[in-house]
Amino acid sequence: xxxxxxxxxKEFYHIFRDKRSMFILFGMPIxxxxxxxxxxxNEINNVEIGILDKSKDNETLKIINKxxxxxxxxxxxxxxxxxxxxxxxxxxxxxxxxxxxxxxxENLHSxxxxxxxxxxxxxxxxxxxxxxxxxxxxxGHYQQELNGxxxxxxxxxxxxxxxxxxxxxxxxxxxxxxxxxxxxxVSAMMTSISITREKxxxxxxxxxxxxxxPFQVVLGKVFPYIFLSIINALVILILGxxxxxxxxxxxxxxxxxxxxxxIITALSLGxxxxxxxxxxxxxxxxxxxxxxxxxxxxxxFIFPISSMPEILQYISHIIPAKWFIIILKGIMLKGVGLMxxxxxxxxxxxxxxxxxxxxxxxxxxxxx
Amino acid sequence: xxxxxxxxxxEFRQIFRNKGMLPIIxxxxxxxxIILSNAATFDIENIKFSYVxxxxxxxxxxxxxxxxxxxxxxxxxxxxxxxxxxxxxxxGKTDVILEIPSNFHTxxxxxxEAGVGVYINAIDGSKAGVESVYINKIISNFNxxxxxxxxxxxxxxxxxxxxxxxPSFWYxxxxxxxxxxxxxxxxxxxTMLTLFLSGMNIVREKEIGTLEQINVTPIKKxxxxxxxxxxxxxxxxxxxxxxxxxxxxxxxxPIVGSIPLIYLFTSVYLLVVxxxxxxISNYTDTQQQAMFIAWFFVVIFILMSGxxxxxxxxxxxxxxxxxxxxxxxxxxxxxxxxxxxSGFKDILPQLSIISGYALVMNALAVWSYKKTN
Numbered sequence: 001x002x003x004x005x006x007x008x009x010k011e012f013y014h015i016f017r018d019k020r021s022m023f024i025l026f027g028m029p030i031x032x033x034x035x036x037x038x039x040x041x042n043e044i045n046n047v048e049i050g051i052l053d054k055s056k057d058n059e060t061l062k063i064i065n066k067x068x069x070x071x072x073x074x075x076x077x078x079x080x081x082x083x084x085x086x087x088x089x090x091x092x093x094x095x096x097x098x099x100x101x102x103x104x105x106e107n108l109h110s111x112x113x114x115x116x117x118x119x120x121x122x123x124x125x126x127x128x129x130x131x132x133x134x135x136x137x138x139x140g141h142y143q144q145e146l147n148g149x150x151x152x153x154x155x156x157x158x159x160x161x162x163x164x165x166x167x168x169x170x171x172x173x174x175x176x177x178x179x180x181x182x183x184x185x186v187s188a189m190m191t192s193i194s195i196t197r198e199k200x201x202x203x204x205x206x207x208x209x210x211x212x213x214p215f216q217v218v219l220g221k222v223f224p225y226i227f228l229s230i231i232n233a234l235v236i237l238i239l240g241x242x243x244x245x246x247x248x249x250x251x252x253x254x255x256x257x258x259x260x261x262x263i264i265t266a267l268s269l270g271x272x273x274x275x276x277x278x279x280x281x282x283x284x285x286x287x288x289x290x291x292x293x294x295x296x297x298x299x300x301f302i303f304p305i306s307s308m309p310e311i312l313q314y315i316s317h318i319i320p321a322k323w324f325i326i327i328l329k330g331i332m333l334k335g336v337g338l339m340x341x342x343x344x345x346x347x348x349x350x351x352x353x354x355x356x357x358x359x360x361x362x363x364x365x366x367x368x
Numbered sequence: 369x370x371x372x373x374x375x376x377x378x379e380f381r382q383i384f385r386n387k388g389m390l391p392i393i394x395x396x397x398x399x400x401x402i403i404l405s406n407a408a409t410f411d412i413e414n415i416k417f418s419y420v421x422x423x424x425x426x427x428x429x430x431x432x433x434x435x436x437x438x439x440x441x442x443x444x445x446x447x448x449x450x451x452x453x454x455x456x457x458x459x460g461k462t463d464v465i466l467e468i469p470s471n472f473h474t475x476x477x478x479x480x481e482a483g484v485g486v487y488i489n490a491i492d493g494s495k496a497g498v499e500s501v502y503i504n505k506i507i508s509n510f511n512x513x514x515x516x517x518x519x520x521x522x523x524x525x526x527x528x529x530x531x532x533x534x535p536s537f538w539y540x541x542x543x544x545x546x547x548x549x550x551x552x553x554x555x556x557x558x559t560m561l562t563l564f565l566s567g568m569n570i571v572r573e574k575e576i577g578t579l580e581q582i583n584v585t586p587i588k589k590x591x592x593x594x595x596x597x598x599x600x601x602x603x604x605x606x607x608x609x610x611x612x613x614x615x616x617x618x619x620x621x622p623i624v625g626s627i628p629l630i631y632l633f634t635s636v637y638l639l640v641v642x643x644x645x646x647x648i649s650n651y652t653d654t655q656q657q658a659m660f661i662a663w664f665f666v667v668i669f670i671l672m673s674g675x676x677x678x679x680x681x682x683x684x685x686x687x688x689x690x691x692x693x694x695x696x697x698x699x700x701x702x703x704x705x706x707x708x709x710s711g712f713k714d715i716l717p718q719l720s721i722i723s724g725y726a727l728v729m730n731a732l733a734v735w736s737y738k739k740t741n
Contacts, residue, residue: 020652021496024660035668039686043494047680089538090710092700095680122537123707126410127678132535135499140684160486160500163457168493185663193656201576278388280655281568285392288663289560292670293400293553296409302676304495306414312407326460333491336458 003212007220015224029182029232030239036178036208037244041170048076050097055104059114066142067098072134087122096120110145165335171244176328177301179236180321183229183259184266186293189287190225191270196283199274214363222267229263249335258331259343261348262324262352266348268355269320275362295321323347371587375595383599393603394610397557401550401611404617408549408676412498417441418462420453425473427514434510435466440502454487463489464499476514480673539707550619551702552675554611558634558643559669559695562604563662566645570596571658574649589737597642604638605631612640624709633701633715636723640694643729650736669695697722 016022035147049067053060068075076094077086085097099117101107108114118135122128165172195218198204207217237255240246248255270287277283297303299321305313316322321342330336330344338345384390417435421428436443446461447453453465467485475482486503490496540547573579582592612630615621623630645662652658671677672686674693679687690696697718704710712719 013584018657021657021660024657028660028664031664035686035689036671040684040690041669041681044678090704090708090714092704092708092710094434107608118535120535120537120710123703124548124678125537125540125543127680128537128540129543136535141450159483160488160503162488162490162496162500165490165493165496168490168496170493173492173494181667185667189659189663190656193659196634197654197656248686280659281565281572282388282392284568284655284659285389285396285564288659289392289396289564291555292560292667293404296670296676297404300492303408303410304412305415305493307409307411308407313401315403316407327492328458338702340459358709 004216004220007212007216008223011220012224012227015228022248025186025228026232026235029186029236032182033175033178034238034243036174037171037240043170044072044127044134044182045184046074046095046359047072047127047131048094049131049135050072050077050079050085050094051075052079052082052085052097052099054102055100057103057105057262059105059108060100063100063116063139063142064098067135070134070138085119087332091120091306095124095127096135098135100330135154163247172246172333173329174301175236175240175244175246176325176332177299179240180262180299180324181235181292181295181301182236183263184321184324185288185291186232187225187229187266188270188273188291189284190228191267192273192277192283192287193220193280194221194225195271195274196277196280200279200299215360216361218271220357222271225267226263229267230260233263246332248332250331254338254341255328255331258324258327258345258348261345261352262320262327263347265320265352265355268352268359271359272355272362276360294319298322299325301325320348320351372591372595372598375587375592376598379595383603393561394607397561397607398610398614400612401553401614403556405546405550405553405619408553409545410494410545411545412495412502413440415441415499415502416461416463417466418445418447418453418456418464419443419468420447421468421474422470423468426455427473427476428468429614431468431507431510432466434506438502438506457489460489464503466503486691546619547621547707548703549675550615550621551706552673552699553701554608554615555695556670556673556675558604558608558611558638559698560666560732561607562600562638562641563645563666564644564659565603566597567648567658567662568645568655569600570646570649571652571655575654590734593734593737597646600642600645601635601638604641605634607707608634621706625705625707625711629712629715630702630705633698633705633719633722636719636726637694637698639726640722640729643726643733644694646733647729647736650733659661669693672696673699675699694722694725 051064053064054165064075077088079088079097083098088094088097097117097119099119100115101115104114104116111362116139118132120128120131162168195204198207204217208214210217212220235351238247245368267293273283273286295301298305298308298316298319300316301321305316305322308316327341327344327348330341334340375737383393396456419432419435421432437440446455447456447465450467453462461689465485465487467487469483472482472484484507486500488496514665522739537543550733566627570579570667585616587595608631612623616623628709644665648658648661652661672679672682672690672693674690675695678697679690682690701710701715701718704715
């Protein structure tokens with residue numbers, strides 16, 4: 001035990017002596033959380049809209065002003081004929097065009113119908129769809145104004161309530177995701193690299209012939225990173241609460257427990273990677289190249305899992321990050337306790353046990 | 369020239385000799401391209417829908433049937449009480465609850481007006497927004513239908529003015545996500561691969577000590593650097609080629625624009641990435657440090673590239689930061705050329721920025737490389 005503590009101490013010194021790495025390790029989550037908390041959003045703001053107004057009357061002017069006055073749109077290019085639309089789109093300057101038919105106001109008042117075409121650059125389907133929806137609702141309002149309050153039929157009024165995130169802030173959705181991505185990659189990557197480093201430099205053999213048992217060597221290497229990851233998690237949480245007003249409705253103790261559990265799961269994944277990889281480069285490519293995109297894409301960090309093809313929904317089950325994000329959102333936003341989250345917790349525990357077991361088995365083989 | 373070609377040969381041999389790395393370099397990124405492109409969709413479907421019907425009238429039944437008929441909603445459950453429905457939402461078993469009050473039908477007949485409650489799990493704000501739009505559409509359709517059946521003739525005498533708007537989606541009229549995401553994900557994978565490989569390569573020689581041996585040979589610095597970077601540049605182009613084939617064959621992504629133009633941009637772009645890798649190598653002593661820095665920048669570059677969330681919706685200062693993000697330009701350009709058929713003139717601004725970027729990066733890299741030795 002004494003030897004083991006000595007070894008852990010040595011590892012701590014080793015890591016903390018390297019000022020540059022320390023700076024990166026702690027500066028990185030802070031910078032990333034701040035950047036993403038403020039910058040990453042799916043909301044549409046100030047999208048540039050092009051105009052082709054073949055009518056140029058009072059009504060079209062009113063509609064254009066209404067569009068311009070909304071926070072979502074600003075009027076960018078004004079073109080004179082259809083052919084120009086394509087070349088503007090090709091330069092990527094505006095995302096949509098509003099085309100008013102010739103004699104718009106006249107048609108509206110004589111035929112009761114005025115036509116507007118909304119042409120969107122749909123290379124980005126989500127934005128295109130959202131733009132169309134917003135424009136439709138602005139025009140819808142305008143139409144109601146035109147008609148006044150006369151001729152109201154049977155009507156069902158909808159009272160909508162948004163639970164857990166009433167202001168629809170996207171940062172509340174992204175923050176648990178960013179926290180998960182950072183913890184996952186830092187934990188898995190750091191451990192896998194630090195163990196393979198010993199292998200590559202040949203010092204692992206020396207450690208293995210020392211009186212320390214192999215599992216103590218691995219544990220000793222992992223220990224400082226558990227500590228570092230916990231501090232990282234704390235920094236992220238404090239930033240989330242103070243800067244972004246992230247609520248923590250549920251129990252802090254449960255949150256702490258789950259975070260440590262997730263860190264251990266990620267670290268054991270790192271250990272497993274280090275048993276496979278022979279060089280630091282291989283370890284890094286597997287843990288970074290192999291984990292980054294699946295963690296970002298299959299964890300519901302950005303894209304909803306329920307919309308994915310069924311096979312991918314199954315694959316997402318084996319991504320620990322997915323379960324941790326459910327747990328985080330549950331505790332922070334919904335304020336639910338272990339009663340609701342026992343399944344996710346159990347899955348993480350099973351994953352950790354499985355990964356550690358597998359790594360122990362692999363290590364034995366290597367020592368024979 | 370001969371010296372350079374010898375180094376290049378040596379580097380290539382080193383890459384291909386390492387049997388463990390080959391699958392990581394070739395299979396890992398392409399497999400991810402094939403699998404993960406399917407994951408990246410913002411289509412909101414299979415919304416878990418529940419209802420609490422206190423009214424149990426023909427009208428409330430008809431309203432619910434409208435949701436059952438919609439492709440977006442999976443009608444799961446009818447709950448006897450609000451609290452039970454709420455509990456299901458807490459457990460994550462339902463996304464949306466529609467609650468119909470007990471006097472719904474009678475009020476609608478008598479007062480021509482009745483209310484329903486809609487409760488949405490809004491943790492994912494943008495998803496909740498879309499769900500709310502769908503619900504409003506279904507209910508206003510329902511409104512219109514019962515209006516025409518129940519309302520009297522007085523409605524028809526005064527035809528209301530209508531502003532009709534016809535949306536038309538260009539370049540991707542089926543709003544297919546894969547067409548949009550596949551080129552972007554390909555860009556990410558090529559970037560990560562070349563940056564990580566080049567960034568760790570030179571610092572590895574430093575860490576093991578072989579760099580000093582090379583430094584005492586008569587090889588000139590620029591020869592060494594070109595020799596080191598060329599194989600990764602070629603590798604990047606190769607992965608890009610296979611990736612383009614995959615997107616064409618498997619995902620049927622159209623290539624409207626000119627293929628040489630894509631390659632021209634890719635070639636210059638790869639120089640930026642390799643210059644960054646070299647720069648990272650110069651300022652670090654161990655592979656571990658190099659990797660942390662590379663990771664730091666890659667995560668920021670990816671999430672701020674406009675690939676997953678639009679750049680226009682970022683605040684001004686964040687949009688300015690993206691000016692420094694090479695991935696942003698590549699994502700923009702590959703989508704422009706492949707999907708819209710943008711030509712050389714259209715992409716000239718981005719091409720000149722990226723060329724300047726490549727010059728600056730590599731000049732810095734070569735300059736700092738000399739200094740450390």
